[in-house]
Amino acid sequence: xxxxxxxxxxxxxxxxxxxxxxxxxxxxxxxxxxxxxxxxxxxxxxxxxxxxxxxxxxxxxxxxxxx
Numbered sequence: 001x002x003x004x005x006x007x008x009x010x011x012x013x014x015x016x017x018x019x020x021x022x023x024x025x026x027x028x029x030x031x032x033x034x035x036x037x038x039x040x041x042x043x044x045x046x047x048x049x050x051x052x053x054x055x056x057x058x059x060x061x062x063x064x065x066x067x
Contacts, residue, residue: 002050030052
């Protein structure tokens, strides 16, 4: 499930997300300000957010496996 929270500055988005993360075990938040969304459709923005949240493999060939 993806919950997309949008609103004006100072409307309590961060407070809401903080509360939701405590109430929903395993919830992950992605800040879309960390993604360059200039000129993208809502679907393209969602795809980029999902890419940020996608778990990365651990083991052979991954950075974690090269210690």
